[in-house]
Amino acid sequence: MLVDDDDDEAVTQRGQLQARDGTYAWERATAQLRVDEGGAVGAGAGEGEGEGAGAGLRFGGTASRGREAALRPGVAYRRGLARNLVLVVDCGAAMEQVDPPPSRQAFVAAQLRAWLSALFVACPLSAVCVLATGGGVCTRLCPLTAAMPPLLAALDALPDPAGLPSLQHALDMATAELRYSPQHCTREVVLLLASLSTTDPGSIHDSIDAAVAQRLTVHAIHLAAEVYIVKHMCVRSGGSHATALDAAHFHTLLSAHVAPPPLHAGAQALTALVPMGFPRSSQCPRCCAATAHTVPGQCAVCALALVRASHLARSYHHLMPLPPFPIAAAPLPADVRCGGCATPLAASAAQCPLCAGLFCFGCDAFVHAQLHVCPTCP
Ligand SMILES: [Zn+2]
Ligand SMILES: [Zn+2]
Ligand SMILES: [Zn+2]
Numbered sequence: 001m002l003v004d005d006d007d008d009e010a011v012t013q014r015g016q017l018q019a020r021d022g023t024y025a026w027e028r029a030t031a032q033l034r035v036d037e038g039g040a041v042g043a044g045a046g047e048g049e050g051e052g053a054g055a056g057l058r059f060g061g062t063a064s065r066g067r068e069a070a071l072r073p074g075v076a077y078r079r080g081l082a083r084n085l086v087l088v089v090d091c092g093a094a095m096e097q098v099d100p101p102p103s104r105q106a107f108v109a110a111q112l113r114a115w116l117s118a119l120f121v122a123c124p125l126s127a128v129c130v131l132a133t134g135g136g137v138c139t140r141l142c143p144l145t146a147a148m149p150p151l152l153a154a155l156d157a158l159p160d161p162a163g164l165p166s167l168q169h170a171l172d173m174a175t176a177e178l179r180y181s182p183q184h185c186t187r188e189v190v191l192l193l194a195s196l197s198t199t200d201p202g203s204i205h206d207s208i209d210a211a212v213a214q215r216l217t218v219h220a221i222h223l224a225a226e227v228y229i230v231k232h233m234c235v236r237s238g239g240s241h242a243t244a245l246d247a248a249h250f251h252t253l254l255s256a257h258v259a260p261p262p263l264h265a266g267a268q269a270l271t272a273l274v275p276m277g278f279p280r281s282s283q284c285p286r287c288c289a290a291t292a293h294t295v296p297g298q299c300a301v302c303a304l305a306l307v308r309a310s311h312l313a314r315s316y317h318h319l320m321p322l323p324p325f326p327i328a329a330a331p332l333p334a335d336v337r338c339g340g341c342a343t344p345l346a347a348s349a350a351q352c353p354l355c356a357g358l359f360c361f362g363c364d365a366f367v368h369a370q371l372h373v374c375p376t377c378p
Contacts, residue, residue, distance in 0.1 A: 081123065081125055081260050081315045081318060081319070082125045082126070082182070082184055082185045082186070082274070082305075083123055083125065083126040083127070083185065083186045083188060083260060083261075084126075084127050084129075084144060084178055084181040084185045084186060084187055084188070085119075085126060085127070085128050085129070085186070085188040085189075085190060086128075086129045086130075086131060086144075086173075086174040086177055086178060086188070086189045086190070087112065087128060087129065087130050087131065087190050087192070088131045088132075088133060088138075088170045088174060088189060088190065088191045088192065089105075089108060089109075089112070089130065089131070089132050089133070089155075089158060089192050090133060090134065090165045090191075090192060090193040090194050090195055091105065091132045091133060091134030091135075091158055091159045091160070091161050091162070091165065092133070092134045092135075092161060092162070092163060092164050092165040092194065092195035093134075093161050093162055093163060093164070093195070094161070094194040094195040094196065094223075094224065095108070095134075095161040095194050095195075096161040097194070100246070100247040100250075103161075104161075104194050104223055105158060105161055107247065107250075108192050108223075109155045109156075109158060111250065111251060111254055112155055112192075112254075113152060113155060115254050115255070115257075115258065116128065116148060116151055116152070117148070118255070118258045119257075119258050120146070120148065121314070122258050122259060122260075122314075122318075123258070123259075123260050123315060123318075124146075124296060124307075124310075124311035124314050124315060125146075125296050125307065125311055125312075125315055126146065127144040127145055127146045127185075127296075127297075128142075128144065128145065128146075128151055129142060129143055129144040129145070129174075129177050130142040130151060130154040130155065131170055131173055131174065131177075132158050132159055133165040133166050133167070133169060133170045134159055134161060134162055134163055134164075134165055135159075135162045135163035135164075136163055136164060136166050136169075136199045137166060137169060138165075138166055138169035138170045138172075138173050139159065140173060140177070141154035141155075141157055141158070142154035143177070144177060144178075144181070145297075146295075146296050146297055163199070164195055164197050164198060164199040165193065165195050165198055165199075166198060166199055166200055166201075167191075167198040167200060167204055167229065167230070167233070168198070168200035168201060168202065168204045168207045169200070169201070170191070171189070171204070171207045171208065171211055171218070171233070172207050172210075174189045174211070174216065174218075175207070175210055175211045175214050175216060178214065178216060179214050182274075182305075184274050186217070186260070186261060187214065187215050187216045187217065188216075188217050188218075188219065188239075188257075188261065189211075189216055189217070189218045189219065189237075189239075190219045190220075190221070190257055191218065191219065191220040191221070191230065192220075192221055192223075192254075193220060193221070193222045193223065193224075193227070193230060194222070194223040194224050195224075196224060196225060196227060198227075198229065204229060204233075208232070208233050208236055208237070211233075211237060212236055212237050216237055217237050217238050217239045217261070218233050218234050218236075218237040218239045219234060219239040219240045219241070219257060220233070220234050220239070220240075220241045220242070221242050221243075221244055221250065221253045221254060222241075222242070222243045222244065223243075223244055223250065224243075225243060226241070226243050240256075259318065260315075260318050274305060275304060275305065276304070276305045276306070276307050276312075277299070277304045277305070277306050277307075278306075278307065278308065278309060279291050279295060279306050284299040284301065284302060284304060284306065285304075286299065286302050286304045287299060287301050287302040287304070289301040289302070291306060295307060295308055295311075296308070296311055317372035317373070321372070322367065322368055322372055322373065322374060323353055323354070324368070325350035325351055325352055325353070325359060325364050325367075325368075326350070326351060326353065327348055327349070327350060327351070328348065328349045328350065328351035328358055330347075330348065332345055332346075332347075332348070332349060332358065336349075336358055338358065338359050338360040338363055339352075339357040339358055339359050339363070339375060339376040340359050340360070340363030340366070340367065340375055341360065341362070341363055343360050345358055345360060349361075350363075350364035352374045352376065352377060354374060354377050355374060355376050355377040355378065357374060357375075357376030357377070
């Protein structure tokens with residue numbers, strides 16, 4: 001792109017860019033970049049480099065590492081089980097590009113479909129809203145809902161990529177959408193971006209201040225590169241920011257938003273008993289109004305939170321995570337079998353620290369990823 005062998009001026013430019021060892025300056029700069037486990041891109045020079053461009057970049061990396069550490073199995077802390085989450089999908093012209101194939105927009109829509117399914121399994125008390133921003137405007141494709149069909153329809157109806165997204169419009173709409181959500185609910189915004197520019201009608205810093213005042217947490221996953229204002233927005237609101245390296249990395253970054261996040265400090269102070277009702281025969285148990293809405297949801301008349309017992313049971317394991325099983329001390333007792341699948345255990349096994357039950361490593365992984373309870377604990 002920069003050079004053309006037939007063009008003298010370009011050849012001179014190439015000479016300036018080329019280093020003594022035959023590599024370009026940008027190649028050396030890229031080689032020094034490192035991606036931490038949270039997906040934050042930073043200078044790879046390490047922690048002792050002092051102030052500089054890398055110092056700003058590392059800031060988000062530290063935050064995302066903190067989130068990873070907090071979500072480690074076995075660490076019990078308060079989590080926002082009732083989640084209100086606004087998805088903002090970039091529909092700017094940059095989403096037309098064919099990397100990852102078939103196009104960024106089709107790729108993101110497909111990833112979101114799978115992610116929504118995983119989200120409602122892991123956090124059944126969630127509600128999601130879909131916004132699309134492109135051509136300088138932001139459109140609400142689906143209001144906050146816990147029902148999958150309108151969300152999937154919204155992903156099918158993403159506008160064709162055109163123009164530039166408007167981060168300010170998107171943030172303002174997300175703030176308006178989450179402003180009246182109950183105090184015990186999380187207020188999360190997940191931005192999925194590919195554009196490197198934004199077109200805003202005013203100062204986006206005012207919108208960021210308003211979002212922070214309303215306790216919004218903004219997370220962003222960028223498909224192309226780190227953009228300063230996006231990262232600033234995430235850091236200000238206590239969210240995470242990451243740049244996807246490829247399709248698999250994007251999937252990993254998006255999956256990190258399936259587990260319920262740590263409860264916002266402000267929300268922790270406000271947490272109290274939350275009245276909930278279990279509707280029978282599509283009737284609200286408090287005011288007996290017909291509840292045509294999907295469960296979980298709110299009664300349209302008395303605003304009682306309507307859930308099913310299974311939703312609470314499925315959310316519960318996030319609050320009391322199963323502790324990690326350490327490797328059992330060798331040698332194992334003779335003729336011992338796995339407490340999960342009854343396979344004879346030969347060399348080594350994982351041991352439950354509570355009941356001392358022994359498990360093969362396959363069962364250990366299954367128990368922690370799917371079951372969330374030890375099968376041999378009393
Ligand atoms: Zn009611
Ligand atoms: Zn087993
Ligand atoms: Zn056990």
